[in-house]
Amino acid sequence: MEGKETNKTERVTLRLTPGELAQINKKCKSSTCRKLSEYMRLVLLSKPVSVVTRDRSADDLMLEVTKLRVELSRLGNNSNQATKRLHTLSQISEFRSHLEQQNSHNEEILWVLEQVKSIINKLADQWLQ
Missing domain, CATH: 1.20.58 (Methane Monooxygenase Hydroxylase; Chain G, domain 1)
Structure with a gap:
């Protein structure tokens, strides 16, 4: 079953302050993740997050x-x-x-x-x- 990704059917709800959400969005935008959910999944599962640095x-x-x-x-x-x-x-x-x-x-x-x-x-x- 390796290589096949299963559908993500479970939801997690998280409450944040506007400032916290802004911080998370900023970090997400500086990463290679295309969606916030992808970024948060990587962070929460302690997986490496690729960060884009621009000159x-x-x-x-x-x-x-x-x-x-x-x-x-x-x-x-x-x-x-x-x-x-x-x-x-x-x-x-x-x-x-x-x-x-x-x-x-x-x-x-x-x-x-x-x-x-x-x-x-x-x-x-x-x-x-």
Whole structure:
């Protein structure tokens, strides 16, 4: 019968002060338990509780990296839209030289953006492991 978990049919009622409940909820949230009942069962049965520790600076860095990733995507999209707009004006001869310059500039920007996004993605993957 090992490996098979039986249904939990028995209930236990416990009265707490609001402060005690807040303390228990805080400890539960810092653990890997998904539900309060799971956390309390582990504590009451003197089983080990896994606690998640988070590095505040890493969290702040990830927030900034996420914002930067969104902004880089936005810049790339804006650059592509400008290029498409210039292509619609390519029938006018005076815009052709400007269009060629813009295309060259956009290619450089997009290459740099892809390099930066690649580095950010690698850093994000490392931080999340």
